[in-house]
Amino acid sequence: MYYLLLIAAYLTALLLPAPVFFAIVFVVALRFRGYACLLVAALVDIEFLMVTNGVPLYTVLTILLLVGAELIRPRLRLEVAV
């Protein structure tokens, strides 16, 4: 399930508007902690870094989402699936 979601996130990042990708990242982050989402975001940023004046926006936003999910999870009483 985790790897399927990561592949979906990668394809979404390339083919669909950005909010869809970040929604998947947030779900993965809540359920699986999802460090690998950083690698998916990095795959997008490496190619498009020149358009954003050298700021890896996808990776930075993914870090924020992962941290946000980590802070929210205890309040939602969710468990991380290992």
Add this chain to the structure above:
Amino acid sequence: MKGNYRHSSTRTHVLRIVGVGLAVVVVIILGRSFLIGGVSTANDSVYRSSSWLMAFKEVMPQYFKEKVELQQQISELESQLAGRRSAERTIDRFVAENIRLRSLLNASSSPRVLANIIGRPPQLPYDALLIDIGAEQGIQENAVVYYGRDQAVGVVVAVYPQSALVALITSPGVESSVFVIGPDIYTTAVGIGGGVLQVNVPQGVSLNQNDLVMVPALGEGVYGQIAEVVSVPTEPVQYGFVTTDIPIQQLRNVTVSQAPQSSISFEEAAARVEAAQLELLRVDVPADVLVDVASGTPTTTPTSTPQ
């Protein structure tokens, strides 16, 4: 799914995420040149598959059409083609005229290469296009990308072996000097994304919808027209929003100049504006409607009307 769950310290994990994230950011920025080949190949294969599937989806219904329906379509297309031929002759004449005017201005144009767009917004993040030609086809960074004959849409910012990344001038925050035909002013336009440029001019300047806008640094053609003007009398600035005739989401092919673009002086920019305006002045008036007199010196003496 495994049912093994465990509690961990939130603080530890937050620190770990930030640490790993910063490491990834550093790797992206410093190791980009080493990783770009593999990443570009992987991403391009996704874009190419996607655009192939889109094309397949459009072509497939043609195979299931009835013969009569196809014949009707052929005759419709033939009549459209006949109409287009006359329009093409007009365009050819304008092109010949444009070449002549450019030669008078000593302007040079570099040969261009046709490229298919394999990635575009909203599929691509950011206001960018991904085209299917790259360093192997002689594309260089800073080459200007055109739609049609002379509508410049952006600049190549990164070149990969078999693809290239084009930043559109409408990318958020990108500033470009533009000339607005109508009020005839030079001003600065800022990209706001989504294929839209924003022009900010002081109140009092006569900015109207459908005013044509040029980006002289990108070429001599007209970029687009003002689609909307937002003017609040109590504010010192009014805003014009510039769009192209064809939305960037509908672009399929572009041409790329083989020579990279260098910065131009104000005099060169003014010359390009003048050349484009001359082009705009000419309208193809049918001979039976045109009322024209050959220019020359009058042969009769002027007469005065009795008071």
